[in-house]
Amino acid sequence: MTDVEGLKKIVGADWVITQRDQMEAYLYDETTPYQRLTPAEHVVVVKPATAEEISEILKLANRDKTPVYPRGAGTGLVCGAMPTQDGIVLSMERFDKVVEVDKENLMVVAQAGVTLAQLLEAVDGADLLFPPHPGDEGAQVGGMIAANAGGSRAVKYGVVRQYVKGLKVVLPTGEITTMGGKLMKNNTGLDLMQLMIDSEGILGVITEATMRLYPKFSGTATLVVSFEDRHKAIASVPKILQSGVIPMAIEYVDHDVIEFSADNLGMKWPAQQGRAHLILILAGANEDDVYFQAETMSEVCTANGAIDVLIAERQQEQGDILKMRSEIYSAMKPRIAGDSDITVPPANLAKMLDALDAIGEKYDTKIATIAHAGDGNFHPYMLKELIDRGTAEDVKLEIYKAAIALDGVITGEHGVGKIRLKYLQYQMDPKQEEIMRAIKKAFDPNGILNPGAAIR
Numbered sequence: 253m254t255d256v257e258g259l260k261k262i263v264g265a266d267w268v269i270t271q272r273d274q275m276e277a278y279l280y281d282e283t284t285p286y287q288r289l290t291p292a293e294h295v296v297v298v299k300p301a302t303a304e305e306i307s308e309i310l311k312l313a314n315r316d317k318t319p320v321y322p323r324g325a326g327t328g329l330v331c332g333a334m335p336t337q338d339g340i341v342l343s344m345e346r347f348d349k350v351v352e353v354d355k356e357n358l359m360v361v362a363q364a365g366v367t368l369a370q371l372l373e374a375v376d377g378a379d380l381l382f383p384p385h386p387g388d389e390g391a392q393v394g395g396m397i398a399a400n401a402g403g404s405r406a407v408k409y410g411v412v413r414q415y416v417k418g419l420k421v422v423l424p425t426g427e428i429t430t431m432g433g434k435l436m437k438n439n440t441g442l443d444l445m446q447l448m449i450d451s452e453g454i455l456g457v458i459t460e461a462t463m464r465l466y467p468k469f470s471g472t473a474t475l476v477v478s479f480e481d482r483h484k485a486i487a488s489v490p491k492i493l494q495s496g497v498i499p500m501a502i503e504y505v506d507h508d509v510i511e512f513s514a515d516n517l518g519m520k521w522p523a524q525q526g527r528a529h530l531i532l533i534l535a536g537a538n539e540d541d542v543y544f545q546a547e548t549m550s551e552v553c554t555a556n557g558a559i560d561v562l563i564a565e566r567q568q569e570q571g572d573i574l575k576m577r578s579e580i581y582s583a584m585k586p587r588i589a590g591d592s593d594i595t596v597p598p599a600n601l602a603k604m605l606d607a608l609d610a611i612g613e614k615y616d617t618k619i620a621t622i623a624h625a626g627d628g629n630f631h632p633y634m635l636k637e638l639i640d641r642g643t644a645e646d647v648k649l650e651i652y653k654a655a656i657a658l659d660g661v662i663t664g665e666h667g668v669g670k671i672r673l674k675y676l677q678y679q680m681d682p683k684q685e686e687i688m689r690a691i692k693k694a695f696d697p698n699g700i701l702n703p704g705a706a707i708r
């Protein structure tokens with residue numbers, strides 16, 4: 253039994269929820285209903301405001317061997333933040349301050365519960381840029397780091413890991429510690445900070461992060477490149493990467509999928525030709541630089557079968573295109589059994605698309621596909637019809653096995669969470685898994701923090 257009175261003493265009674273009907277929003281994440289697990293029955297939601305309070309909560313949990321589930325915004329797609337055993341949901345929503353935008357060092361310091369939208373606004377207000385853009389701007393800083401979120405705009409400057417320079421963390425045993433800082437280099441000992449990034453809430457609770465910023469680019473443009481043949485579209489991506497111009501984003505979308513997202517938002521997708529599109533976000537020192545990049549991209553894509561290239565230069569137009577892309581999952585969610593997050597080396601993108609088509613044909617279904625193509629990261633969507641036919645699980649497994657056969661991985665950005673543990677057997681070296689379990693034990697001897705997530 254969770255020590256509710258003890259928790260109330262630590263954070264105050266107003267910040268503890270015990271009534272089931274008041275905690276629904278804390279029991280799930282954005283995983284599709286078909287893939288979702290069942291939350292535990294006896295859950296207490298706690299909302300601390302300081303690292304010291306979290307430390308006390310974790311000490312209490314160790315004393316009683318009570319599971320604790322760190323929770324950001326719950327936008328995760330692998331049930332990572334879901335409480336699957338009786339215990340405590342530790343909501344980070346009160347850690348909502350952008351502490352500092354440091355223009356001299358080009359760094360932002362933000363508490364873990366700051367949302368991506370808040371972060372972007374604060375950074376933009378200082379005329380600086382935080383490039384990563386995972387699709388849901390409600391995601392929190394702590395959640396983005398614990399999941400090492402990727403998203404669009406990762407091709408040139410990388411995923412969230414590349415931005416994190418310092419972390420404040422409460423360890424599962426209650427110690428409060430700092431890793432890294434406003435540093436561009438740090439080779440002091442083993443890099444525990446890198447271990448915290450993508451640790452999916454099993455090694456510590458992130459309370460604050462220092463992240464790198466960039467000056468705003470003077471010129472940007474978004475290209476929508478249309479192809480009649482989706483294979484030609486995806487096969488253009490390695491050619492783009494080899495061209496010498498590195499876009500911030502190279503996104504692949506099936507035409508009907510992005511149009512569905514646009515309709516769902518009451519917006520209009522600007523490209524009406526072709527069955528597939530690449531969305532290229534370009535950023536440069538000035539307009540001439542961006543113009544040169546756009547010309548190069550246009551030439552490369554046309555030489556590889558593109559039938560049309562649209563250029564959006566106005567901020568509003570570019571923002572609309574990114575929005576229609578970012579909201580695809582929300583539009584598709586009611587229609588799909590699940591999505592996948594496989595990643596292959598960029599040169600194997602076209603082979604992976606062939607494999608998806610072959611799997612779709614075998615199971616007589618369409619596998620709607622979008623991809624952070626510049627990162628080799630596909631999100632194939634399995635339609636709901638597969639649940640009725642009882643083949644959703646088979647299709648998912650075939651997709652994973654096809655990715656692994658192409659030197660890929662079963663997850664490139666959403667993580668293992670609690671729904672992909674059973675697929676690790678197809679990918680993981682047993683010795684690596686043994687080392688991961690030993691690391692978990694070193695951080696969390698009683699296994700209280702987010703049990704059942706990330707590692708077996």
Ligand SMILES: Cc1cc2nc3c(=O)[nH]c(=O)nc-3n(C[C@H](O)[C@H](O)[C@H](O)COP(=O)(O)OP(=O)(O)OC[C@H]3O[C@@H](n4cnc5c(N)ncnc54)[C@H](O)[C@@H]3O)c2cc1C
Pocket residue numbers: 281282321322323324325326327328329332333344364385386387388390391392393394395396397398399400401402403404452453454456457458459578579581582665666702705
């Ligand atoms: C519409 C949509 C689009 C998306 N697009 C992308 C995308 O393009 N790229 C991408 O990578 N992801 C994407 N996601 C997934 C999701 O937004 C990211 O994984 C995000 O990083 C999760 O952040 P969160 O705050 O919602 O975390 P949660 O879902 O609350 O938690 C995720 C994991 O992090 C842990 N955690 C949360 N906060 C902390 C903390 N302070 N300390 C320690 N552990 C913590 C949790 O225990 C859990 O394991 C998308 C999701 C949606 C719904």
